[in-house]
Amino acid sequence: MIDLLNFTLEQLTDYLLENNISKFKSKQVFDWIYKKNIYRFDEMTNLSKDDRAFLNEHCTIGLLMVKDQMTSKDGTKKFLLELKDGQLIETVLMEYTYGLSICISSQVGCKMGCEFCASTKLGFERNLTAGEMIAQIMTVNQTLGMSIDRVVVMGIGEPFDNFEHFINFIKIANDHHGLDIGGRKLTVSTCGIVPKIYEFADMKLQVNLSISLHETDDAKRNELMPVNRKYPVSDIIEACRYYIEKTNRRISFEYALIGGENDSDSSAKNLSVLLKGMLCYVNVIPVNKIAEGKFNYDKKKNIEGFCGILRKNGIMVTVRRELGSDINASCGQLRRSHIDGV
Numbered sequence: 326m327i328d329l330l331n332f333t334l335e336q337l338t339d340y341l342l343e344n345n346i347s348k349f350k351s352k353q354v355f356d357w358i359y360k361k362n363i364y365r366f367d368e369m370t371n372l373s374k375d376d377r378a379f380l381n382e383h384c385t386i387g388l389l390m391v392k393d394q395m396t397s398k399d400g401t402k403k404f405l406l407e408l409k410d411g412q413l414i415e416t417v418l419m420e421y422t423y424g425l426s427i428c429i430s431s432q433v434g435c436k437m438g439c440e441f442c443a444s445t446k447l448g449f450e451r452n453l454t455a456g457e458m459i460a461q462i463m464t465v466n467q468t469l470g471m472s473i474d475r476v477v478v479m480g481i482g483e484p485f486d487n488f489e490h491f492i493n494f495i496k497i498a499n500d501h502h503g504l505d506i507g508g509r510k511l512t513v514s515t516c517g518i519v520p521k522i523y524e525f526a527d528m529k530l531q532v533n534l535s536i537s538l539h540e541t542d543d544a545k546r547n548e549l550m551p552v553n554r555k556y557p558v559s560d561i562i563e564a565c566r567y568y569i570e571k572t573n574r575r576i577s578f579e580y581a582l583i584g585g586e587n588d589s590d591s592s593a594k595n596l597s598v599l600l601k602g603m604l605c606y607v608n609v610i611p612v613n614k615i616a617e618g619k620f621n622y623d624k625k626k627n628i629e630g631f632c633g634i635l636r637k638n639g640i641m642v643t644v645r646r647e648l649g650s651d652i653n654a655s656c657g658q659l660r661r662s663h664i665d666g667v
């Protein structure tokens with residue numbers, strides 16, 4: 326069965342044409358799915374009987390099964406979602422003053438092996454399709470009956486390691502015939518897959534780019550994030566400068582503060598030097614505990630001192646509000662299954 330959530334409007338038009346269905350029908354089908362929230366072809370009443378029969382026979386609209394749902398003390402909700410092949414992923418809904426933000430997954434598991442991240446601990450299973458990324462938003466929307474304002478692709482997986490499907494997802498999410506989420510309300514985060522940063526820059530999409538940096542020293546970053554052995558810090562920064570030049574968009578650098586590891590005054594100074602003069606800001610995240618993590622999570626983190634040095638050096642900095650850590654829904658805590666966490 327063909328999952329129609331995988332198609333951009335153009336792709337759906339081509340698919341229907343190939344099957345002798347008029348190209349005008351693709352807009353009608355998109356309208357039923359994305360505007361009227363109708364997922365049964367029999368209810369798409371402006372399609373002919375033959376067209377509906379074809380769609381019933383060959384196509385599906387792949388919403389996901391909610392296997393479990395947890396709510397944090399702060400209102401953050403985490404969903405365990407089952408894909409068609411039985412694989413599990415997690416998706417998180419957070420409430421901010423500006424509205425609801427959803428953090429979606431892009432892969433089942435992750436190959437990148439970041440030391441502080443639970444998503445990689447069970448290894449990598451497969452890429453998500455564009456439709457499975459779209460379906461996370463639609464499934465949560467439908468389950469809660471709420472409308473989502475912002476989407477961040479920061480859940481399980483490295484989106485730039487699943488580039489083609491990720492770009493298709495962005496096109497469908499951003500299309501005003503599709504989910505109609507403005508580009509400025511879409512954010513993608515990468516651990517630094519350098520060639521894809523260049524490719525993304527050349528596409529000039531109005532989508533926010535976030536780099537999971539976490540360390541400026543290559544030897545230490547190699548330990549923390551093995552991807553650094555292939556794409557070292559200087560290469561990432563060069564690619565970021567290219568991105569800014571091409572798009573004139575501000576980049577955010579994520580920096581998970583780990584007490585005693587990367588939170589010293591000298592780390593803050595090195596980060597200031599690295600980012601000096603760049604159109605960017607630093608998002609400091611107090612690192613979250615995971616069951617297999619080797620760091621001393623109880624060590625007090627030098628948040629104020631660290632941020633103060635960045636500000637003194639003219640670097641814009643925000644400290645991310647920690648949401649959902651009591652249900653393991655914070656950054657670095659998502660998994661492709663439920664296990665007894667901490």
Ligand code: SF4
Pocket residue numbers: 435436437438439442443444445480481482483516537657
């Ligand atoms: S932080 Fe991101 S890239 Fe690194 S292992 Fe976790 S999901 Fe993968």
